[in-house]
Amino acid sequence: MNQRQIIEAMEGCRTSSDAAQQADVPELADALSQDAALRKQFERIRQWDGIVGEALHDCPIPEGLCDRLLDALALSDSGSALAKGPFESAARQFPCNETLAEPTPESHPNAGRRFLLRRSLWFAASLSAAALVLVAVALSRLGPQTPELTADFADEIIDWTQTVARSEWRTDFAASELRGAPFDPGVQSRPRRWTRIETRYAAQTVVYDLTVRQNEPTFLFCFVSGRSSLPGNPPVGPFSTTGGFSIGAWQRGDHVYVLAVRGNEARYRKLIQSPVILGNMRIRENLERIGALPIHANPDTPHFAIGAIDQV
Amino acid sequence: MSSDLSAVSGGRDVTPSPSGQDDRPDLREIVIRYHEAVYRYAYRLAGNQADAEDLTQQTFLVAQQQLSQVRDMDKILAWLFSVLRNCYLKSCRRSRLLPSASMDVDLDQVPESPQRDEIDEAELRLALDELPDEFRIVVLMFYFEDCSYKEIADRLEIPIGTVMSRLARAKAHLRRWLSSRAALADAERRPVAVVATVENRRSPDARSYRPVRMDR
Structure with a gap:
């Protein structure tokens, strides 16, 4: 270890540990035991570490910070819960009160049965539609996601x-x-x-x-x-x-x-680092005419490199 | 770690999770216990209260989403610090301009340490602000996370030699800055005139930090 490395090793000693006993820098312990000036320097570094460390930790906590944090987390939690709930949109799309009308009295003897049948069919159709929406929402969440950020x-x-x-x-x-x-x-x-x-x-x-x-x-x-x-x-x-x-x-x-x-x-x-890359464009012919260098690997998605934009 | 918990709980009554099924605390409990420690670190990283508060909030929002990834709850504070660092790095890449302090410092010179009350908070903040991000993060990991240079190198995935060099220079920069301020304060208490310009004080040359004393 040269002098600079010894100093850097001293600076790297944690304030909470005894540097001389650190296993990863045995040379430092040797150097310290042999050099009084180095010991003095090390002592100063430790004093500084104590004071600077204490000063760094000493900063006032803004009043109400904890409450603000908890509020923000609660807001975030409830926001994501709403966003995740497919039931709300499904319920909005298929309001039960509108699809299930009150039965009206009819004179035909089978009217009651037909109404019940119609009502059951309506109910089944509504349930099926709601289930389809739920499945679609669930699949879209389980399937591959589109990167947004x-x-x-x-x-x-x-x-x-x-x-x-x-x-x-x-x-x-x-x-x-x-x-x-x-x-x-x-x-x-x-x-x-x-x-x-x-x-x-x-x-x-x-x-x-x-x-x-x-x-x-x-x-x-x-x-x-x-x-x-x-x-x-x-x-x-x-x-x-x-x-x-x-x-x-x-x-x-x-x-x-x-x-x-x-x-x-x-x-x-x-x-x-490359010339300007212009993606899949309709001006392929123009680019070829001005001598732009085709760099595409796939002819279906042509790319060209040109020296500067104003050449186009 | 349990002693750490009481140290950072800020005197609040922290009750264990009522679930009783495991000893995993809920997020509310984590916020109450650790928000002060996280805020202090954030404040030193960001340099001002508004950004520090944003950073703290961002850290706990990420924690809210990813808490299930934490396997060892004894290391929750270290994990929060790590989230905080990542949040800071992302945010500063978007908005913060790197300062341009020269890190060409003399490592051999370690001035005498001042008393704790001679360290001026504003000067400490300025000294930290002057440090380029890569130096500030390393030095704050040392002081806040109590990391050795090997641990810093592992966590930041940079060579140990780089960490040693950055840590030594960052600490020397802080000492140089703070000792000049402490010397100024000391000189101001004496019955002599002190001439020291801001330019002098901020010069990367350690010698120019010395206050010039003149007899009246």
Whole structure:
């Protein structure tokens, strides 16, 4: 350990523990036992830690904070409960009072039976319709969800990458499974292999492995989804760096792509840095005429790279 | 941890969950017990009361949704702190501009520590505000979560060497800032004139922090 490392090790000693006994820095204990000046410096650092730690913890708590927090949680709880209740909308759609009219006296001897039959049929039809609505609502909740916020991915990306680590990789890029999840040409890399995992958005999410160095895993996730609020092109910068991953997400047509790059923003940008990418456009002929470079892998979803927007 | 619980409960009467089926406390109980500790951490991260309160509320809203993920209730405070950190990182990416304090500090120089009452709250806040996020988070994890540099490295998933360097520099930055303020306060108590401009005090150069004393 050099002098700088010893000082850094001293700074890293927890205020609640005896630094000299910390197993992870035995060299520090040796250095302290041999150097009186170092011991003095260490003592000062500990004094500062005590004072700064105390000062940091010493801040006034706003009056009524606890009550406000509890109110907010109660509000959030009741709001989500209302949103989750399909019964309310079903009941509104099929108000019992309107469908079940009061019986009116009729002169025909079978009138009573026919009314009962009609009433039963009405009742059965109403129940069936309500049940159908409930099933539809339940299925929509249980089925794959459409991503609404890019931040959603940030919370899940760790799970996805862990699932990927347990998956079996394939290298046959001509496989029919990939036709439904083509590699996005906006990502400046070549996939080494691919696999499929299940996410809450799609039972079949294709994962392309773009990892070059072992300690810098890089994945492109692709799944089919309905319209979302995601941008139409790969974002130039990541929206999140959760769990050490820089993450960007976008949607091209029916395909949602999530790029997860282990490392900082610069690594992410490196993979996205490219000329302006223009998605599936009707001006294909014009682009070809001006000499734009076709970069599409799939002729059905053409993409072109051009030097600058004003060339179009 | 039980001692921690009483320490952070803020004197309120915290009764156990009435369910009796497990010892998992309900969210209300968690809020009552931990809101002060979470708020203090949030305040130091955000630097002002309004943002700290928002951050605290956001933390408990996330806790409300994800409480079922917590397996070990003894570590609930550590988990709340972790949620808080993530909430802060998300929010600051949207709105906060990184400060530009120079972290080129002299680690060898450890000034004498002042008395606790010489630490000025406003100066402490300014000193923290000057720190870039990645330094502030590391130093607050050290002071609030009592993390060793290895634990910080694990939780933030960054190399240990980076944590050691950031922690040492962040602490040295706070000491330098606070010692200059304490020295100023000390000098102000003496019967001499003190000349020290704000620019002097905020300079990254430690030497310029020294107050200039002049005889009247």
